[in-house]
Amino acid sequence: MKMINLVNRAGVFTLILLFVFQSCSSSNDTGDDTPVNPAPTNLTIQVDVIGKTAENPNGDGSGKIKLTLNATNALSYKVLINNELKEITTGELTYEFTASGTNNYPISVSAYNGTKFINTSTTVNVFVARKIIWADEFNVDGAPDTSKWGYNTGTGDGWGNNELQYYTTRSENVKIEGGLLKITAIREDYMGSKYTSTRMLTKGKFSFKYGRAEVRAKLPAGGGTWPAFWLLGDNIDTVPWPGCGEIDILESVGNNPNVIHSSLHSPGRSGNTPDTKTTTAPNSTTEFHIYAAEWSAESIKFFVDDNLFYTYKNSSTTPFNANFFVIINFAMGGNFGGAVDPNFKSATYEVDYVRVYN
Structure with missing residues (x-):
């Protein structure tokens, strides 16, 4: 009885398949060319x-x-x-x-x-509208905010520039006091180096692509001092310098006071880069000035106290179209800093704030 039912059901299923096949064939024979997926x-x-x-x-x-x-x-x-x-x-x-x-x-x-x-x-x-997307106002005394800043420490073999300092995280070299970040370079024998200082960076904590980055700062004085505020490509671990790109918003050396350098480093234009300009900031070691860069896909513009002095033409062929992180450091001597004053004992780089805008 069960066997007969299975046979009957199989026969009915076969008839249904034949009917569907014949129906489809009959439909195709009509010459209807309506596309299954008509173009929008x-x-x-x-x-x-x-x-x-x-x-x-x-x-x-x-x-x-x-x-x-x-x-x-x-x-x-x-x-x-x-x-x-x-x-x-x-x-x-x-x-x-x-x-x-x-x-x-x-x-x-x-x-x-x-x-x-x-x-x-x-x-x-x-x-x-312009708005701040990241900032540190340095309003809390003590060590810098570790949620915003990390450090490079050691000599870094001169950080590629034959610099003389050993970078530390000690309070002697870096602290927030009275609403200011203070990075102090000291002449002292430390871990085989003759000077100590600090290099802070937002790598792994904050990076951005395009916008305005600015620092309000008072620069240290003395032959051999070399403070800086700059941006470095976030992909530096996989695309080594200069492929990752570098945007130097502020560099100044004590051997040439009040002269502000802004530069860009990229493949074939590293080291003694041709992409650089200078301006002056009077009394830069006794007064605060605002050093800034406005960065887009089309250009990177450099300012001191909102006075534009250098415009770099950006393009899709440069490294300057990806995320960059922020660095503040105070180097001593080296290829750019030059000879250190033999009477140098210490100097302080004071920063009122760092702000990044959209």
């Missing part, structure tokens, strides 16, 4: 700038926009915006620009149905 058509892009008003036609400064995409037969979209590729299926995308100022951005959109697609493009003007 009628692609439109609606761009809404958040906070846009008659008084603020480029938005409220948040840098946010909302894209609404629509196309007949589209199952997914690809959006190229600010050199980033976004893939979505809903037809809606919210995006936030971070480069400060008012900028015009191209937007390219492709609508897909399987392998078939169409594309179109538009542009949008967006205003982004």
Whole structure:
């Protein structure tokens, strides 16, 4: 009895398959060429700038926009915006620009149905208000904040510059006092070196791509002193210097007081780089000045007290289009610092704040 039922069921299943096959064959015989995945058509892009008003036609400064995409037969979209590729299926995308100022951005959109697609493009003007994305105001006395700063210690074989100091984390060399970060270089015999000092960095704690970095500082005095504020490529562990790139916002040497150097180092333009300019900061060892760089995909601009003195033309072929971290250090002597005054005993590099803006 069970065997008969199985046979009957098998026969019925076979008839169903034959019917489906014949139906499909009959349908194909009609010559209907309707594609299974028709290409999308009628692609439109609606761009809404958040906070846009008659008084603020480029938005409220948040840098946010909302894209609404629509196309007949589209199952997914690809959006190229600010050199980033976004893939979505809903037809809606919210995006936030971070480069400060008012900028015009191209937007390219492709609508897909399987392998078939169409594309179109538009542009949008967006205003982004400048805001701080990272800072240390050095307002708490004691050691620097370890959540923000790490250290390079030791001689580093002269750190590639034949420098003379041994970098430490001792309070004698680095501390926060009275709202200031104080890095002090001392003439002393220490671990085989004749001088001690400190080199602080945000590697592994903070890095950024594009924006404004600035320091308000009073520089140390004395022949052989070499304070600096600079940025180094975050990929230095896998792309050794100078491939990782270096942006020197502030360098000054006591043997040539009040002269401020800003430079860039990259492959083929390292060491004695041609990408460098100088300006003066009067009374730099007795007064505070603001040293800054504004960095974008198009340029890197260097300022002292908001006076622009050097513009470097950036491009996609340089290392200066990836994340960089911040370094503050006070070196002694070396290839750039030069001879140390034989009467030198100590000097202090004072920093009021370090700020990084979008």
